Amino acid sequence: MQKVSTPKKSDPAGRAGPPENEVPKNIRMRPYFIIAPGMIILIGIMIPFFMAIFLSFTNYSFKNINWHLVWLKNWIGMFKDAEFYHSLLVTLEYGILATGVQMILGSVIALLLRKNTLFNKILKVLFTFPLMVAPAIAVLIWQLMTSNSVGVLEKFLNLIGVFNFPWASSAKTAMFTAVLIDTWVNLPFVLLLVLAGIQSLPKSPFEAAQVDGAGAWFTFKTLTFPMLKPFMYIALLFRLMAALQEFGIIFALSKGGPGDSLMNMSLTAYMEAFKYSKVGASLPYLLVLWVIINYSAKAIVKRQRALAKQAQGY
Amino acid sequence: MNQNKRTAGSLLGALGRNVVLIVYALFALFPLIWMVLCSFKSDVQMYNTVFRFTPTLENYRNVLFGTDYFRAFFQNLLVSGVAVVITIVAGVPIAYALARYDFRKKEDVAFTILSFKFAPEILVCLPVFLIFQKIGLYDTYFGLIWVYQLVTMPLVIWVVRGYFEDISVEIEQAAELDGYRWYEIFLKTLVPLIKPGLVAAGLLAFIFAWNDFTFPLILSGFNVQTITITSMRYIASDTVHYGQVAVAATIAVLPEVIVCLFIQKHLVRGLSFGAVKG
Numbered sequence: 001m002q003k004v005s006t007p008k009k010s011d012p013a014g015r016a017g018p019p020e021n022e023v024p025k026n027i028r029m030r031p032y033f034i035i036a037p038g039m040i041i042l043i044g045i046m047i048p049f050f051m052a053i054f055l056s057f058t059n060y061s062f063k064n065i066n067w068h069l070v071w072l073k074n075w076i077g078m079f080k081d082a083e084f085y086h087s088l089l090v091t092l093e094y095g096i097l098a099t100g101v102q103m104i105l106g107s108v109i110a111l112l113l114r115k116n117t118l119f120n121k122i123l124k125v126l127f128t129f130p131l132m133v134a135p136a137i138a139v140l141i142w143q144l145m146t147s148n149s150v151g152v153l154e155k156f157l158n159l160i161g162v163f164n165f166p167w168a169s170s171a172k173t174a175m176f177t178a179v180l181i182d183t184w185v186n187l188p189f190v191l192l193l194v195l196a197g198i199q200s201l202p203k204s205p206f207e208a209a210q211v212d213g214a215g216a217w218f219t220f221k222t223l224t225f226p227m228l229k230p231f232m233y234i235a236l237l238f239r240l241m242a243a244l245q246e247f248g249i250i251f252a253l254s255k256g257g258p259g260d261s262l263m264n265m266s267l268t269a270y271m272e273a274f275k276y277s278k279v280g281a282s283l284p285y286l287l288v289l290w291v292i293i294n295y296s297a298k299a300i301v302k303r304q305r306a307l308a309k310q311a312q313g314y
Numbered sequence: 315m316n317q318n319k320r321t322a323g324s325l326l327g328a329l330g331r332n333v334v335l336i337v338y339a340l341f342a343l344f345p346l347i348w349m350v351l352c353s354f355k356s357d358v359q360m361y362n363t364v365f366r367f368t369p370t371l372e373n374y375r376n377v378l379f380g381t382d383y384f385r386a387f388f389q390n391l392l393v394s395g396v397a398v399v400i401t402i403v404a405g406v407p408i409a410y411a412l413a414r415y416d417f418r419k420k421e422d423v424a425f426t427i428l429s430f431k432f433a434p435e436i437l438v439c440l441p442v443f444l445i446f447q448k449i450g451l452y453d454t455y456f457g458l459i460w461v462y463q464l465v466t467m468p469l470v471i472w473v474v475r476g477y478f479e480d481i482s483v484e485i486e487q488a489a490e491l492d493g494y495r496w497y498e499i500f501l502k503t504l505v506p507l508i509k510p511g512l513v514a515a516g517l518l519a520f521i522f523a524w525n526d527f528t529f530p531l532i533l534s535g536f537n538v539q540t541i542t543i544t545s546m547r548y549i550a551s552d553t554v555h556y557g558q559v560a561v562a563a564t565i566a567v568l569p570e571v572i573v574c575l576f577i578q579k580h581l582v583r584g585l586s587f588g589a590v591k592g
Contacts (some may be wrong), residue, residue, distance in 0.1 A: 030496070031415035035423065038404035038471075041463050042427065048441030049433070055441065109338055112331045123335060125578060127342050131585075132570035134525030136542045140563045141345045143549060144352050150360045150556045152348055184345065189585060196582045196590050234589045245434040248527035252546060266436050273440055274532075286437035297432055 056283035063277050070280070078284045083260070083268060087285065091264040091292075093175065095244040098182040102239055105183070106190025107232060113191075114198045124195065131188040135248035138185045146177070168254045171261035178262055182249055186242075190235040197231030198224075227311045233304035237297060244293050265289040346567070352560035360556050373557035383562060386544035393455060393540065394523035397462035398470075398516050405470045406512065410500060412471070413478035414486075424475075428587065431468040435528040438464060443532050453535040461529050466519035469587060473518075476588035477511040478504065514580030517573050524570065541566045 056074055060067040078084045109127075113120045133141065145153045146167040157165050168177045201224070209219045247266040250256060256267040263271070265285045272282035352360065354369035377383050411417070412424050442461055443452070451457030481504060489499045505512070530540040545562040548555065574581070582590050 031411040031417040031420075034411040034415075035408045038408040038467065039423075041400070041404055041460070042430065042467060044460070046430075048438060048445060051441040051445070052437055055444075060444075105338075109335070112335055123339060125575070126339065128574055128578070128581060129346060129571050130342055132521055132525075132574045133567050134527060134542050136527045137525075137545060137563050137566045140545055140549060140559055141349045141567075144556060144560055144563070145345060145348055147554075147556065150352070152364060155364060184341065188342070192582050193586055193590050200591075231590060234586055238586065241432045245436075247434075247436060248542075251531075252527070266434060269440075270436055279440060279444070283437075283440065286434055286440070289434050290437055293432055293434065294429075 052283050053287065055280055056287060058280045059278075060280040061277045062279065067280070074281045075284050077281065078288075083263075084285070086260060087263050087265045087268040088288075090175075090260075090262060091244055091266075091289065094178065094182075094246060094250075094262075094264055095240055097175070098179045098186070098243040098246070099236065099240045101179060101183050102187045102190050103232065103236060106187045106235070107194045107228075109187075110191045110194035110198060113195055116199075124192075127188045127191060129188075130185050131192075133185055135182075135185060135246075136252040138181050139249055139252035142177075142181050142184070169258060171258045174254055174258060174261045178246075178250055178253055181253065182243065182246065185249075186239060190232075190239060193231050193235040194228060197228045201227055226307075230304055230308040230311050233300055233307060237300045237304065240300070241293055241297055244296070245289060349560050349563050349567070352556060353564045355557050355560075357555060357557060373555070373561045376555070377558050377561040377565075381558075382539070383541070383544055383565070386539040386541045387565065389455075389538055390524060390540040390542075393458050393462065393538065394520050396455070397459045397466050397523050398520045400459065401463060401466040401470050401519060402512070402516055405467045406474055406505070407500075409471045409474035410478055410504065413475045414483075424472075427468050427471055430464045431587070433464075435464075436532075439528055439532045446533060452533060453537040455538055458530060458534055458538055458540075461533060462523045462526065465522050465526055465529070469519045469522060469584065470515050472587040473515040473584050474508065474512055476583065476591070477508040477515075481507055511580055511583070514577040515584050517577050518581070518584040521570050521573060 057069055057071055058067050059070045059073070113124060130138070143151075145151050146165075148154055148164065154165065157163070166173050168174050205223055206219065209223060214222075245266050246264065247270070250262045250264065250267055251270070254262055256263040256271065266289065269282040269285040269289075272285070273279050351365070353373055354371070355363065355367050356370045356372055359367040359370075408427070412420060438461070446452040446454075446457050451460070485503060485507075486499050489503050490496075494502070524540075525542065526540070527542045530538075530543050534540070534543070541562070545559070545566060548559045548562050577584070
C-alpha cells in the first residue's frame with residue numbers, strides 16, 4: 001500500500017513508505033515506467049544540446065563538409081572579438097530595460113486594479129489580450145502604427161510637435177521601439193501575477209495595522225510590499241529569462257539593425273550560423289548566454305524561496 | 315474640515331487612478347483596434363484616411379484566396395494541435411508521477427523539464443537543424459511537432475502536477491480499496507477531477523506553440539509553414555499592402571483572444587507554470 005504517498009515527503013530520509021526490499025519490484029519501477037514515454041520524447045530532443053557543446057570545438061559549417069576539431073579556437077576567437085562584448089551589452093541592456101519597465105509598470109497597474117469592482121474585472125480581462133499575441137505578430141501590429149506612410153502614431157505625435165519619429169529605423173530609437181513592443185506584449189504577465197498576489201493577501205495583518213492607526217504608506221512599505229515580493233520574483237524570473245534571449249521581436253523588427261544596434265547574443269549567433277554559415281563559431285555565444293540565463297535563474301529562485309518563507313512569517 | 319480634506323484627497327486619488335488605467339488601456343488595446351480597422355481599409359484609404367473610411371472586405375479576399383495564408387493557417391493549426399495532444403498523452407502521466415510517487419532523482423527530473431523552458435531556443439535549434447537535415451526531418455510535420463514538445467511539455471507537466479497535488483490522496487486510497495488498478499484510478503477518478511485545469515493548460519500550451527517563431531523559422535521551409543513566419547512575408551515585400559498585413563495579424567490573433575476568454579480563471583496558474591495559484 002505504499003503506492004500512493006502524500007505529496008509532501010513524510011519520511012525524513014526522503015523516502016516514503018516501507019523500505020525498498022518490502023515493495024514488489026513492479027511497483028517500485030512503476031513511476032519510471034509512467035514517465036518513460038514523455039522522457040524519451042524530451043531527451044531525444046535534448047541530445048542536440050550536448051552536440052552543441054561538442055560542435056563549439058569544431059569548425060563545422062554548412063558549406064564545409066570536411067569539418068574537424070579546432071579545440072578552443074572558436075572560444076578564444078569569440079572572447080577576442082569586440083562583437084561579442086557588444087552583443088553581451090545589448091543582451092543585458094535589452095533584458096534589464098524590458099524587464100525593469102514591465103516589473104515597475106505592471107506592479108503599479110496591478111495595485112491600481114486591486115479593488116474587485118466590475119470595471120476592474122473587465123479591464124483585467126481586456127488587458128490579457130496582448131499577452132496572447134505572438135511576438136512576431138506583435139511587431140507587425142506595431143508596424144501598422146509606426147510606419148511613416150500609413151502609421152497613425154505619426155499623426156498623434158505631430159499634434160504634440162514631434163515629426164518623423166524614426167522608430168526602428170534609427171539606431172538611437174531602435175532599442176526603445178523593441179522594448180516598447182516587448183512591454184506591450186508582456187506587461188500583462190507581471191500585472192496578472194502581482195494581482196494574483198494582491199488577491200491572496202491575508203486580511204488579519206491589515207486589520208491589525210488599521211487598528212494600530214498605521215498610515216497607508218507605512219502599511220504598504222511594511223506589509224503589502226514584502227508580502228507581494230515572492231510573487232514579483234516569480235514574474236521577474238520568467239520575464240528576465242525570456243528577455244535575455246529575446247529573438248522573435250528583434251528579428252521581426254529589424255533583424256538586429258540598424259547597424260548592430262539590436263544585435264544581442266541570440267541574433268549574433270543566428271547571423272553567424274545562417275548568414276556566414278559558421279555554426280562552430282556561433283555556438284559559444286549561445287552557450288555563454290545559456291550559462292548567464294541559468295545562473296540568474298538559480299539566483300532568483302533562491303531569493304524567491306527565502307522571501308516566500310519570510311512573507312509567511314507575517 | 316479634516317473630513318472634507320480626506321474626501322477631496324480620495325476623490326483626487328480615484329481620478330488619478332482612473333486616468334492611469336485609461337491611459338494604459340489605450341496603450342494595450344489601441345494597437346489591436348487599429349489592426350482590425352486597417353484590415354478593412356482599401357490600399358488607397360490606408361493612406362488618406364484615419365478613422366473614417368468605407369470598410370471593404372477586399373483585403374480578406376486577397377489574403378485568404380490570393381495567397382497561401384489559408385494553407386499556413388491550417389498547417390499551423392495541425393502542428394500546434396497535434397503537438398498539444400502528444401504532450402497531454404505523454405506529459406500528464408509524468409505530471410501524475412511527479413505529484414504522487416517518490417522516486418530517486420524526482421526533483422532533478424522535474425527541474426530538468428522546467429529548464430527546457432529557459433534554454434535559449436536557438437541553442438536547441440542549431441544542432442536540431444543539423445540532425446533534422448541529416449535524418450530527413452527538416453521541414454516536416456513530424457520534426458516540427460517533435461521540437462514543439464519543448465514548448466508545450468514543460469508547461470503542461472508543471473501546471474498539471476499542481477492540479478494533481480491539490481487532490482486529496484484519500485480519494486485514491488478509497489478507489490484502491492474498492493479494487494481498482496492504478497491506471498483505472500488515474501484515468502477514471504483523477505483525470506476527470508483535474509479536467510478543467512487540464513483543458514486550460516492544454517489550450518495555453520496550444521497558444522504557446524501557435525505563437526512560436528524561432529523553431530519554424532529555422533526548422534521548416536516551404537513544405538510546412540506556420541503563420542508567424544508566413545505573416546512576415548507581407549511586410550518584407552517591396553510594395554507593402556498594409557491592409558493584407560493587418561488581415562494576416564487579425565486572423566493570427568483572433569483565435570487566441572477567444573481562447574483567452576475561456577481560460578481566464580486558469581490563466582495565472584498556467585502562465586506561471588503552477589507557481590502562482592491565481
